[in-house]
Amino acid sequence: MDLVALLREFFGDEPTAEQEALIALAARWAEGELSTADGDDTVVMTWAEGEPMTDDELTTLADGLTALADDTEAGLGLLTAAADVVTEVNTETAARVELAEAEDAALEAERRRLRGETDDEPEAEGDDPADSDTDDEGENGDGEGADDESGADATADEPEPVLAGAGRRAPLSSLARRSGARSGNRAPATATAQGNRIQLAAGVEVSIPRGGQPTREHIDQALAERISAFVGSGIPPKGTQEKIRVARVFANFSEDRRLTSGPIGESGQFVGAEEAARRVAAAFQAARDSGLSVQAAGGFCALPQPLYAAETFGEVTRPIRDTALTSFQASRGRVIQLPPPRLASVLPSVGIWTNDDDVDAASDPDVRKSTMRITCAEPVDSEVQAIYASLIWGELLGRTYSEWVQAFTRLSTVAHARVAEQELFDQIVALSTPLSLQDTTLSATRDFVNYFARLAWHFRARNRENRAFPFRLVTDVAALDIMAEDLAVSMHGESNDENLAQAERIINGALAARRINVTWSNDLQVPGAQGDNTTAANYPTSVPFAFYPEGTFLHLDQGTLDVGIMRDSALVEANDVKTFVETFEGVHRTGAREDARTGRINVCPNGAVYGTEDPSARCASYT
Secondary structure, eight states, X not given: OOHHHHHHHHHOSSOOHHHHHHHHHHHHHHTOEEEXXXXXXOEEEEOSSSOOOOHHHHHHHHHHHHGGGXXXXXXXXXXXXXXXXXXXXXXXXXHHHHHHHHHHHHHHHHHHHHTTOOTTSOOOTTOOGGGTTSOSSOTTSOEEESSOOSOOOOOTTXXXXXXXXXXXXXXXXXXXXXXXXXXXXXXXXXXXXXXXXXXXXXXXXXXXXXXXXXXXXXXXXXXXXXXXXXXXXXXXXXXXXXXXXXXXXXXXXXXXXXXXXXXXXXTTEEOOHHHHHHHHHHHHHHHHHHOOOOOOOXXXXXOOOOOOOOOOOOOOOOHIIIIISEEEXXXXXXXXXXXXXXXXXXXXXXXXXXXXXXXXXXXXXXXXXXXOOOOOOOOEEEEOEEEXXXXXXXXXXXXXXXXXXXXXXXXXXXXXXXXXXXXXXXXXXXXXXXXXXXXXXXXXXXXXXXXXXXXXXXXXXXXXXXXTOOEEEEEETHHHHXXXXXXXXXXXXXXXXXXXXXXXXXXXXXXXXXXEEEEEESSSSOOOOOOTTOOOOOOOSEEEEEEEETTSEEEEEEEEEEEEEEOXXXXXXXXXXXXXXXXXXXXXXXXXXXXXXXXXXXXXXXXXXXXXXXXXXXXXXXO
């Protein structure tokens, strides 16, 4: 299947607007064909119909497909197709850069030849012919002249430096040029791309070393020399004036980093408050993804631009419900069951009858084969309960600051997931056999793995199960980080780099080899907020767990009640809006209570191994 079909299958029948946009870009990419550009050896994509895909479209396509790598539900076929397309897109963007650089070099060579310059002749230092007849400030207010020039009006073709950095990619414009579209202008030779920040561009009056960049000292010296020249030339006639550009100050910001409330860019798009908030949120996410900081220019007299973006954190995944339990619909909200018998309870039904027993039975009425009567046990019943989330806000707030309401609704779903997961774990614990605290005798990783291997052995041996019988372990995800630290500081054969890189794989592999499936939960021990001027919080010294044969517990699901937006007469009178959603769920144990174990285990990430510690104390309990 092609990528478009795989994406539609993955996103389902009702994809979001963002998912639909990604599918459309993938379909657009599929319409292109590889070809050699302009007779050279650079291979690029061309489209028989319509305009070539823009640089922004390529970036959006690559980013959207790359995000699938973090989706645990994405299958191998989808990831393979997505990786192939991302590789092709990266090749295309690199080809565009190569073509753009080659074209710029050819244009510059022709300009020099037109001016009669040769490679041996020094070019006028600081010369900026593209700026010689344009004003210092564009219609968008993105540049301010340090000194004016001969009064020419600003034009829409004012050269603007092209930057790469501060959370965005360098524009790629070669295909747009070849298709006749207007391409972005390059920076003057004396300006350096340093990210989104205020920069200086020197005019012909400023003398700077070849290959250097203009500084404030260069500008001050040029201004002083120009003033001296004016004084020496006398007073100009009344009513006349002369403006000479010495240098200019410009703000290097791409269109997606502008928060002006007016129309900007070639498209004349009007940027309102919602669009400004979207751009800020996108910049935050881009900085998070790339590790680069967001920079902004200061020193303006205008009132601050409100930032309406409200960033939230948290996910709504349900690992305990989805992996540790087997879900069944509980249409009547309650189930009841007799706990099943186990091997130990029926052992009295089995005996041994010898020849002597047979002889004695003929004369002794007390010598008889024993038998066991089957009796009923106390039934176990379970019921679902409602876990709800309810929010209310004023109509005016929702209409004027929807980002704030959306942030709370997102966090409300995260909070619901946390409370529901904690409640399921608490019910599992209540239906299990509690064990005393298990202390650490060696180190976190070895004690952790060995402890649950012993619990698995005990069940298999007691119930005569084979070694392939699977178990489920539900525990705090902090244990995974603690054991990774324990492996990182251990001193056994592998290198420290290998321990750091493969710790999680080693831990999961060790448990999987013992047929122990793990559900790591980040809801069992929630740390508090970090205080001011305090050291980094330590891991917990112990972690809770539930351990049971796979399938012991059922998740009772009676569905979800989601009323969406509520507006009744009382809410309308108060000009309020309300949302309400609740899930009906619970836990039922299908096995015997002795099957499931729960408790806490100490975890000490000291990296100790038998080569660094005397094992005699550990083995004392075995002798």
